[in-house]
Amino acid sequence: MFMFTHDCSACDRRQLIFPSMIEGVTRTEGGTEVAFTCWCGAEQTALRGSSSTSGDRKLVAA
Ligand SMILES: [Zn+2]
Structure with a gap:
């Protein structure tokens, strides 16, 4: 596993x-x-993996 x-x-x-x-x-x-509960008790999700290009596409679309 990982942190x-x-x-x-x-x-x-x-x-x-x-x-x-x-x-x-x-x-x-x-x-x-990844879904988890923060130290503060809030439910959070985090996207892990190779998604670095999606941000560039959004800039172009905007
Ligand atoms: Zn928190």
Whole structure:
């Protein structure tokens, strides 16, 4: 398993997320979506994987 940092949208802090906090993993076209509960108690999702090009496409579309 892995751990990673996440910018929580509820407490507005960068939190270290441990594997034991992860509640679900869903594979999507853009990568792997990980569901977990932040230290503050808020349910969060984070997209992991190779999705670095999606941001560039949005800039072009805008
Ligand atoms: Zn939080």
